Amino acid sequence: MQISDLHFSASGGKCISADQIKTCEQDGADLTTKKFLSKAIKEARPDLIVLGGDQLLGKDKTFDTISTLTKIGQFFSGEKVPWTVVFGNHDSDRSLAIEEQMYLFKHMPFFVGKAGPGVPGFEEEGLPAPLTSRISDMGVGNYILQVNASLSDPTQLLSLYFLDSHDYPRRSISQLWDLAMGGNNKFDWIKKSQIEWYKKSSNEQPRILRPYEPSQGYQDRSKLMSNKEKKKPIGLIGALDVRLARGWERRVRVFEVSNFGEKVETFEIKHAIDTQNLPVVRLGSHLLFDSSSDTLTST
Template structure:
């Protein structure tokens, strides 16, 4: 009896250990790591106001220094201002209090500035408008509660972004001016405070609709490879542009913005590797740059991940948590019962009706092979992802049948499918580098055809920009167009004989059940539509000879 009790106790202890392991150490594709997801997110709890801000500096060489202040009073914003670049560390700390608990003696922050000089010296201010100095050239304007005339102006959240080109896309947030925090010694990437005034702002995401003329334009931007800071150009073309001076991210974003202005898309797809992991120690600052540009132009968008996005400080789950909160973003994490982060779909409704005219599917193609011994290279779409796609698409068919025209389906991924490697397929565009598709074929191409998806488009291989026609192996009938976006970012490789960065545009004409596509270049024939072709017409895949 005693042995049985002991044995049962040991089994229960082992079971507890296994449960703890699953909760805390599983791969982030299942998103069971709430601490890792939120450790880098800003402190912006609703109902709290910020009463003070300071910076605590410490040294990894001196055990007597501490990076955290008294945790009963101060809350640390979890980003090292040096981004781990040396033996120094510095963290922004805040004090906060529930608004209803403020007394008449409490002071709240109503403005923040940065700079060596007292802001009062450069502005017309009353004698009562005094600025308080804090470390790293932070200046605070604080007011007693009874003097805070507009609660919407009170600072309620603080975050840190990095880079001279840092951008803030979140509603109600703003970067503190005029510039970066002042740190001593070491390498750092221009840390900047970002603040939110008032309560959190909700982001409205109204249904997306086909335009009155029956058309809908999608701009696919892939492999931006944005960095923390301006980034360094790789393989710029032409090399002597701007006198040979090239900053990667400004040039990349200028290109994207120019095409936004010229094409005026209704929707933008970010198809992976928005962030260049090894040059983005703060991935949030990198991804915010493209999000801010799209918000400025009021362009709805959806994002999926590539193999480089989560190689920095933020996991896929953490980045998607940010995307989900941003204005104009229709990105979703998807079910946590499915492998990957970002398996979801977006419906585009017909003009003037509640019925879907176009469904866009987005799936996470993961990163590197989990079985290098047998399938070296890159990962593949998993069975439960494919089952989710098939179940979802089948479940939507009844609702789609009520649309008076032909309903169309498209899909977007990052890593190409194995079928992209078939050189016998008819194709339009350039095949300049080896296709780095997964070595294991999990059958997603067949699932796409089965569910009546007419076109799929990917990124990943920067210098490939072709559309390839996949046919039925038995009959030879065209079944699916498989396209590349082409690489758009100067932070990623180019090469391959003077390859110019590019992106892809799809135009859907619901009156004709037609999908057309073309590419736009960063340099050269910048106003020209390159390799324009019709890939779907009257709801059917169009073979190459009919182009």
């Protein structure tokens, strides 16, 4: 579940566009929001909650950042669901930097986020050295969360990437003058160092060749398809055209995390307790493509 723009404050908050919620002014915006979120979380039963930025009301308005973050942490920890954050432009508070905010979050129950590479004071994360000497431009909150098959099965099924979108770029004198004369405030952007970090990190994740129709294994396309169908290549990003497949061509699907990878692995279907009605999906260890040797093999 993704939740964005809480705009919490140390006080009760300000009700905005809440004309249909009669109790908002009486209860306060923050309490009204928490009541709504509690109901939504109970109905959705998420495995992970992601706060997508602007947890705080904003600069010069969140006068007690620590109390506000404690309010946020107490609420989401109380839901007993793993949760994490990325930061928005309103979270750049003068009284508490986002590095300090992340440090505070990391000491709250059920929080699973990370500061990411290049952020001093978080050596316990055990991250490698940054890819650039200008580490400050990466920001805070560039990290990966890996989703496993289950609590007892460490098979990695999914990788979730989180990036810091920053707040506002550094302004020149002319830009400051333009802003003072009524110009629009422009937001910052993803940095080159973050893109390089993503490329390197995604390159280390396992790739999966995933057919639409589960099969016992892959077979030569020439034995399965007509001459007309053989002429249609099944493209594989970052590797080469797939020459081995199973089932009809229109039902073959390829799933790739990114096009920077070197390996592609198959998946297979196993059944729990020999019951056909209870399929359990598990990743196989069959290597289909390895760019280091430029080989393509059947499984």
